[in-house]
Each structure stands twice: as C-alpha cells, then as structure tokens.
Amino acid sequence: MNSEKIPDIIIGRLPIYLRALQRLADRGIHNTSSQELGEMIGISAAQIRKDISQFGEFGKQGTGYSIPFLIERLQGILKVDRVWDVIVVGMGDIGHAIAGYNGFVNRGFKVTMLFDNSPDKIGQKVNELEIYSMDSMVERVRQEKVKIAMLTVPASAAQEVANQLVKAGVKAILNYAPLHLSVPKDVRVQHIDPATHLQRMTYYL
Amino acid sequence: MNSEKIPDIIIGRLPIYLRALQRLADRGIHNTSSQELGEMIGISAAQIRKDISQFGEFGKQGTGYSIPFLIERLQGILKVDRVWDVIVVGMGDIGHAIAGYNGFVNRGFKVTMLFDNSPDKIGQKVNELEIYSMDSMVERVRQEKVKIAMLTVPASAAQEVANQLVKAGVKAILNYAPLHLSVPKDVRVQHIDPATHLQRMTYYL
Numbered sequence: 001m002n003s004e005k006i007p008d009i010i011i012g013r014l015p016i017y018l019r020a021l022q023r024l025a026d027r028g029i030h031n032t033s034s035q036e037l038g039e040m041i042g043i044s045a046a047q048i049r050k051d052i053s054q055f056g057e058f059g060k061q062g063t064g065y066s067i068p069f070l071i072e073r074l075q076g077i078l079k080v081d082r083v084w085d086v087i088v089v090g091m092g093d094i095g096h097a098i099a100g101y102n103g104f105v106n107r108g109f110k111v112t113m114l115f116d117n118s119p120d121k122i123g124q125k126v127n128e129l130e131i132y133s134m135d136s137m138v139e140r141v142r143q144e145k146v147k148i149a150m151l152t153v154p155a156s157a158a159q160e161v162a163n164q165l166v167k168a169g170v171k172a173i174l175n176y177a178p179l180h181l182s183v184p185k186d187v188r189v190q191h192i193d194p195a196t197h198l199q200r201m202t203y204y205l
Numbered sequence: 206m207n208s209e210k211i212p213d214i215i216i217g218r219l220p221i222y223l224r225a226l227q228r229l230a231d232r233g234i235h236n237t238s239s240q241e242l243g244e245m246i247g248i249s250a251a252q253i254r255k256d257i258s259q260f261g262e263f264g265k266q267g268t269g270y271s272i273p274f275l276i277e278r279l280q281g282i283l284k285v286d287r288v289w290d291v292i293v294v295g296m297g298d299i300g301h302a303i304a305g306y307n308g309f310v311n312r313g314f315k316v317t318m319l320f321d322n323s324p325d326k327i328g329q330k331v332n333e334l335e336i337y338s339m340d341s342m343v344e345r346v347r348q349e350k351v352k353i354a355m356l357t358v359p360a361s362a363a364q365e366v367a368n369q370l371v372k373a374g375v376k377a378i379l380n381y382a383p384l385h386l387s388v389p390k391d392v393r394v395q396h397i398d399p400a401t402h403l404q405r406m407t408y409y410l
Contacts, residue, residue: 015404016385023384041385079407086403093302098399100298103383107400108407147410148403172406174399178308179228180221180246188409190402194303194379195312197395198291198353199220201377202284202313204393205352 010051011078016041017048018074022106025067033064080108085146089161090153091116091131094176098150099126109148113140134161141168152176162189215256216283221246222253223279227311230272238269285313290351294366295358296321296336299381303355304331314353318345339366346373357381367394 020040024032034045034052052070055077075081086109088099099114114126117134124131132140141149149170153161158177165173171187178193225245229237239250239257257275260282280286291314293304304319319331322339329336337345346354354375358366363382370378371392380386383398 011408012405014408015401018404019383019398019401020385042387077408078404079410080404084403084407084410093305097298097302101399103398104400104403107404109400109403148406150399171410172403174402174406178224180225182247188406190405192397192399192402193224193308194306194355194397195309195314196220196224197379197397198289198314198377199223199283199285199312200217200395201353201379201393202289203216203219203282205284205289205376 006054010054013043013047013051014074014078016043017052018071018078018080019107021067021071021074025071030067031064032067037065075108078108082108083110084108084148085110085112085144086148086150087111087113087115087137087141087146088150088152089115089134089137089165090151090157090176091118091121091126092152092154095150095152096126098152098176099129111150112144113146134164138164138168141165141170146170148172148174150174150176151181155179211259215259218248218252218256219279219283221248222257223276223283223285224312226272226276226279230276235272236269237272242270280313283313287313288315289313289353290315290317290349291353291355292316292318292320292342292346292351293355293357294320294339294342294370295356295362295381296323296326296331297357297359300355300357301331303357303381304334316355317349318351339369343369343373346370346375351375353377353379355379355381356386360384 020037034048038045038048088095088111091114099111114129114131115134115137116122116131121131122133147170149165151158151161151173155177158179159181162173162181162183166183166187173189175181175189175191178195181189183189225242239253243250243253293300293316296319304316309315319334319336320339320342321327321336326336327338352375354370356363356366356378360382363384364386367378367386367388371388377393380394380396386394388394
C-alpha cells in the first residue's frame with residue numbers, strides 16, 4: 001500500500017503501541033490482545049485494531065497478536081529496526097540530561113555528537129562524547145550524514161541553529177526550545193515544551 | 206458557553222497561540238492577525254480564527270487581534286492567569302534540569318518542591334529548593350494543596366509514585382517516564398518521551 005496515505009495521527013499512535021508491546025516483551029509475555037493493549041495505554045481496542053489493520057494482517061480473529069511479530073512489523077514501519085545517529089545541540093542542563101539519557105536504548109536511537117558554542121563547554125566530555133564547537137556542526141553533520149537532531153539551545157538562538165541543521169541535511173528535529181521553528185516542508189519538527197504541556201492540563205483543573 | 210464542550214484538540218492549540226502571542230508582545234508588538242500568527246506557528250489562519258471564536262469576539266473584521274487582550278483572555282481560559290505550584294518527583298538528570306529550567310516564568314508555573322528517595326539526594330539543594338524524602342510527599346502535597354506534578358522517576362517506579370500523587374490530591378501529571386500511567390478519570394496526564402517523539406518522525410525519513 002502507499003504508506004504516504006497513512007494519516008499522521010495514526011503514525012503518532014504507533015510509537016505508543018510499540019512502547020507498550022516492548023514493555024510486555026520485557027516481562028516475557030508473547031501474546032496480547034487489542035483489549036489488553038488498550039487497557040495499558042488508554043486507547044480503545046477498536047481503535048488499536050483499526051490502526052494496526054492499516055498495515056496488514058497481524059493476528060487471527062480471537063487469537064490476539066504475536067508480540068515479537070507485531071514489534072518487528074511496527075519497528076519496520078517506523079524505521080526503527082535500525083539505529084539512527086542523533087546529535088544534541090546546546091549543552092545546557094537539558095542537553096546534558098538528554099545526552100546522558102538511557103531511554104534511547106532499543107528504541108532506535110543513539111546520541112553520537114554533542115555541540116555547543118560556549119568555549120567553557122567545547123572539548124569537555126559528557127557520557128564519553130566530546131562537546132564540539134557549533135562552528136564545526138554543519139560540516140560534521142554532513143560528513144556523518146546525520147538526519148536527526150535534538151535542539152536544546154535557548155529560544156533566541158533556536159531558529160538560526162535550526163536553519164544550519166537544515167542546511168547540513170538534517171530532516172527531523174526534536175525541538176526543546178519554547179518556540180515554533182520554521183523549516184522547509186521536507187523537514188519534520190516535534191516540540192517538547194513542558195510549560196505548553198502543563199497549560200494543556202490547567203484548563204481542566 | 207459551557208466550556209466542557211470545547212474539544213480537547215482545540216484546548217491543545219491554545220497554549221501554542223499563547224506562546225506565539227507572548228513572543229510578539231516581548232518584541233513590543235501590540236496587534237496581530239490570524240494570518241501572521243498562522244505563519245509563526247504553522248497553523249492555517251482559518252483554523253486559528255475558528256478556534257479563537259469559540260471563546261467569543263476577539264477583534265473586529267479587518268483590524269486583527271489586540272495582543273494584550275488576547276493574551277489575557279487565553280491566560281484566563283487556560284487558567285494560567287495565576288501561578289500554579291508544581292512539584293518535581295525524581296531528581297535524576299532530567300529532574301535536575303527541570304527544577305532549574307527558567308522556561309516556566311510568566312507561563313503560569315513555579316516549581317516549589319522537589320522529591321527523591323535516595324538518601325544521597327535528600328537534603329541537598331537545587332536552585333535553592335531542598336530535596337525532600339519521598340516518604341513525606343503525600344503529606345506535603347496535601348498540606349500545600351499542590352495540584353500539578355512533573356514525574357521524572359524511572360519507569361519501574363512511575364506507576365506507584367503516580368498512585369501516591371493521586372492519593373495526595375494531584376490532578377495533573379506531566380510524565381517523563383517512558384510508559385503510560387493509569388490514573389482515575391479526573392486526573393490528567395501529559396507525556397514527554399523523546400524516543401516516542403523521535404519515532405513519530407523516522408517514519409517519514
């Protein structure tokens with residue numbers, strides 16, 4: 001099928017399914033149902049069945065899903081059946097925390113380069129990775145063909161750094177700076193901004 | 206109007222509008238249009254007008270929006286026209302980074318208490334806040350009537366700590382642990398999981 005036709009909202013749920021399935025697998029469980037999965041992640045069983053059926057047949061009626069098989073397929077669809085190099089740009093507190101975060105293991109990502117523009121930080125090591133000067137970023141990213149960056153610079157610098165990342169060939173940016181980034185259409189951006197997430201909840205308090 | 210009827214997807218966009226308006230205000234700009242706002246945040250002008258009109262009249266046809274007025278109204282709707290106390294539970298690297306994060310200023314939140322269960326960390330200070338023992342969490346949260354928590358404990362502990370937060374009266378949890386939390390219906394959870402965000406983008410690479 002033409003994968004371009006899968007709505008973005010469904011693609012957005014697949015990592016959630018994959019994460020839950022990997023938790024079940026870690027507990028040594030081999031089979032699950034849309035019902036069980038739905039209860040784990042707060043999504044209806046019908047929705048899960050519908051989403052997953054977009055990608056083919058994943059289990060016989062009544063027998064549920066084979067967890068290893070479904071994990072493998074979802075990893076293939078999301079292209080995390082490989083390990084992507086990811087760079088971190090901006091080595092403040094958040095950048096440090098992400099560079100040392102062990103939650104990427106087995107999820108398809110490895111932090112391979114760190115960048116900052118502060119002379120105090122350049123040359124230092126975090127988790128055995130040296131912090132490089134931002135002046136060398138475009139060249140290094142191009143050379144290593146890195147496609148994914150996590151951006152943890154201050155808001156005032158974020159758009160300019162994003163422009164450089166795009167110039168270097170980066171196609172996916174996880175943006176921790178609290179502003180919207182303007183990028184070309186073939187570049188994806190996801191935003192992590194805790195204040196925005198909190199403001200989504202205060203409405204209901 | 207009955208605010209309960211506003212779809213969650215619209216509520217989710219309001220913090221994005223508010224953030225962009227505050228950036229314009231910081232630059233000394235007093236008026237904007239749905240067109241300009243839309244270009245800043247990558248949402249269509251028509252969508253913005255439609256979302257904002259749910260809450261009443263915010264500008265005359267052709268004259269655009271008064272930024273200070275729209276900020277005030279959005280802050281009121283999202284209930285961030287006040288400052289909410291927020292606690293951080295789990296003082297690893299991410300917890301430290303969040304406790305020291307200056308991005309909450311003027312957005313309606315203040316980190317007021319920190320918790321961990323490690324004897325090495327309890328009693329230490331981060332940003333002039335003492336790290337308290339998790340044993341005292343339920344009592345302290347109840348006493349201060351805190352409604353919002355950021356959860357940065359390991360995945361293996363997150364559900365148990367979330368249960369305690371709910372018991373203590375917390376109604377909104379920003380969950381940094383890479384798993385779905387099960388909570389009662391009157392408690393809101395937002396998830397920040399960088400690997401999940403990255404996996405949403407690799408599909409398109």
